[in-house]
Amino acid sequence: MGDATQAQMEPYSRHVLVCTGNFCSPDRRGRQIYSLLAELLEQEGLLFGPQRVKRGETPCLGVCSNGPIVVVYPEGTWYSEVTPALLERIVIEHLKHGNPIEEAIFHRL
Numbered sequence: 001m002g003d004a005t006q007a008q009m010e011p012y013s014r015h016v017l018v019c020t021g022n023f024c025s026p027d028r029r030g031r032q033i034y035s036l037l038a039e040l041l042e043q044e045g046l047l048f049g050p051q052r053v054k055r056g057e058t059p060c061l062g063v064c065s066n067g068p069i070v071v072v073y074p075e076g077t078w079y080s081e082v083t084p085a086l087l088e089r090i091v092i093e094h095l096k097h098g099n100p101i102e103e104a105i106f107h108r109l
């Protein structure tokens with residue numbers, strides 16, 4: 001503890017992973033969703049502070065159909081066919097207000 005070489009990180013509330021691979025969604029739609037996620041998190045004030053949401057992209061989440069696939073932790077809430085409009089709902093309703101979009105969830109941890 002207190003070691004200058006220790007990795008450090010600010011607290012955060014949730015972690016969102018977006019599949020940017022080509023098998024679950026063609027035409028780079030996963031990449032578009034990943035880029036839009038950054039904009040929406042900033043717009044909703046979720047990039048800093050106690051409600052901070054971390055994001056990450058991955059080449060595959062092991063689903064490989066009906067993408068783009070997005071998963072929210074720590075709940076382990078999996079969303080499929082994430083359009084820009086659905087992503088906006090996920091950010092505002094789930095990440096900001098804690099209410100998952102039930103009809104868009106296909107799996108839970």
Ligand code: FES
Nearest residue numbers: 021024061063064
């Ligand atoms: S390529 Fe997206 S889940 Fe496998």
